[in-house]
Amino acid sequence: MKRRDFIIKTTGVAAATLSYSQLYGHIQKQIESTANQSNYDVIVLGVGSMGSATCYQLAKRGFRVLGLEQFDIPHELGSHAGQSRIIRKAYGEGSDYVPLLERAYQNWKTLEAETGSQVYYKTGLMYFGAPDDPFLKTVKSSSVKYKIPVDNLTAAECDRKFPQFKLPQNFQRLEEPDAGFITPERSILLFVEQAIKNGAVIRTKEKVIEWKRENGSVTVVTNRGTYKASKLVITAGPWAGKMIPALASKLTITRQAVAWVKPKKWDNFALGKFPCWILENKDHDFYGFPILPVGTFGGPLGLKLALHYPGAETTDPDKVNRDMKDSDEKTLIKFLNEFIPDGYENTLVMKTCLYTNSPDNDFIIDYLAGFDKDVVFATGFSGHGFKFVSVVGEILSDLALNGSTSLPIGFLNAKRFG
Numbered sequence: 077m078k079r080r081d082f083i084i085k086t087t088g089v090a091a092a093t094l095s096y097s098q099l100y101g102h103i104q105k106q107i108e109s110t111a112n113q114s115n116y117d118v119i120v121l122g123v124g125s126m127g128s129a130t131c132y133q134l135a136k137r138g139f140r141v142l143g144l145e146q147f148d149i150p151h152e153l154g155s156h157a158g159q160s161r162i163i164r165k166a167y168g169e170g171s172d173y174v175p176l177l178e179r180a181y182q183n184w185k186t187l188e189a190e191t192g193s194q195v196y197y198k199t200g201l202m203y204f205g206a207p208d209d210p211f212l213k214t215v216k217s218s219s220v221k222y223k224i225p226v227d228n229l230t231a232a233e234c235d236r237k238f239p240q241f242k243l244p245q246n247f248q249r250l251e252e253p254d255a256g257f258i259t260p261e262r263s264i265l266l267f268v269e270q271a272i273k274n275g276a277v278i279r280t281k282e283k284v285i286e287w288k289r290e291n292g293s294v295t296v297v298t299n300r301g302t303y304k305a306s307k308l309v310i311t312a313g314p315w316a317g318k319m320i321p322a323l324a325s326k327l328t329i330t331r332q333a334v335a336w337v338k339p340k341k342w343d344n345f346a347l348g349k350f351p352c353w354i355l356e357n358k359d360h361d362f363y364g365f366p367i368l369p370v371g372t373f374g375g376p377l378g379l380k381l382a383l384h385y386p387g388a389e390t391t392d393p394d395k396v397n398r399d400m401k402d403s404d405e406k407t408l409i410k411f412l413n414e415f416i417p418d419g420y421e422n423t424l425v426m427k428t429c430l431y432t433n434s435p436d437n438d439f440i441i442d443y444l445a446g447f448d449k450d451v452v453f454a455t456g457f458s459g460h461g462f463k464f465v466s467v468v469g470e471i472l473s474d475l476a477l478n479g480s481t482s483l484p485i486g487f488l489n490a491k492r493f494g
């Protein structure tokens with residue numbers, strides 16, 4: 077593969093000064109202005125969360141990149157819509173993730189420095205759960221192992237700080253002050269903007285129909301054209317099983333319901349007054365965010381919360397039932413009335429979003445067996461992947477360009493499923 081020796085000039089609009097809708101319009105114009113070719117060093121299949129960061133990393137390293145996205149960038153039909161994604165470091169899903177999170181935090185900072193635009197908001201995060209809750213146990217052990225500040229608040233301290241919550245007396249109340257949220261749509265747009273600035277070609281509304289490897293190169297056929305590249309990176313999210321049939325039986329796609337509600341006392345839940353939170357209640361995990369201003373973050377407006385696990389239905393990503401069910405709403409209202417009683421007056425909006433679950437809920441990042449090191453994929457983000465987007469882009473670029481990565485991803489290999 078040859079490094080590119082040209083950079084496309086952008087219009088020079090500073091992303092930092094734009095509202096969300098202005099940024100969206102600005103990037104759509106940039107996407108339309110990229111000049112198509114037929115040969116590339118790397119094709120990225122799917123420009124959502126992981127794909128946008130991969131296009132950015134590859135282009136920044138000077139390679140000819142084509143990003144193919146079947147819908148708009150961003151869009152509401154996959155896994156990345158909805159204004160906010162929690163980011164935290166004392167990882168309850170396993171301490172192996174912490175070194176990747178350290179790198180992810182650094183890479184988010186780099187994106188902010190390069191674009192002058194904020195994507196990480198440090199609101200602090202409250203973890204709540206019973207004394208023997210296994211997730212909270214791992215939060216504490218990850219925090220000790222990697223010296224991540226996590227404070228164990230007493231009930232009285234928590235009530236003083238966040239009177240919005242009404243919790244059983246025996247619940248643990250852990251606070252991770254350096255946690256917060258990332259704004260997903262803005263991040264994806266900024267990664268795409270930076271990728272284009274560094275020479276990437278991004279094509280939207282272009283669906284990949286099939287891909288194959290022959291005579292040492294990869295051919296990708298879409299509904300609008302045929303392209304060749306030395307390497308292929310597959311970041312197709314919920315559609316990964318359709319693009320890699322060998323993976324289909326390992327992935328379960330679930331339809332997740334998310335609500336934005338009007339609280340009884342709006343100001344008490346605004347950004348700056350209310351933290352991000354995760355509450356483990358008898359094996360049901362709920363999470364939520366403060367109310368965010370729509371101008372900066374895009375819609376919808378309201379206090380956002382969702383049920384993480386379990387209870388979601390499986391679905392085909394092309395046949396998702398996006399009509400809301402009474403049961404989706406009732407679960408969330410019941411939760412609010414019990415644990416955040418001033419948090420509910422009425423429901424403003426409900427939306428669906430898709431998780432791509434692996435059998436053990438850990439990510440799968442690897443070379444695709446049978447294609448040497450020419451095809452790389454990342455999937456199975458199991459509802460907790462967005463905070464890692466900035467590091468996954470780096471990892472996938474390392475794998476595609478260098479044949480390995482120094483980042484510790486051994487535990488995410490595909491061979492663990494046989």
Ligand SMILES: Cc1cc2nc3c(=O)[nH]c(=O)nc-3n(C[C@H](O)[C@H](O)[C@H](O)COP(=O)(O)OP(=O)(O)OC[C@H]3O[C@@H](n4cnc5c(N)ncnc54)[C@H](O)[C@@H]3O)c2cc1C
Pocket residue numbers: 121122123124125126127144145146147154155156158160161162163282283284285311312313314315316319332333334382429430431454455457458459460461462463464
């Ligand atoms: C409701 C909800 C809440 C979440 N909360 C959090 C959170 O708080 N913190 C956190 O860290 N994570 C969270 N996540 C998880 C996180 O958002 C996902 O792990 C992440 O977005 C997955 O990224 P992806 O790139 O795999 O998928 P996507 O972002 O969906 O990207 C895949 C892209 O590939 C495209 N594509 C697929 N097939 C084709 C094709 N044939 N041709 C062209 N393009 C194609 C799709 O259109 C899509 O744009 C949440 C997810 C959901 C649904």
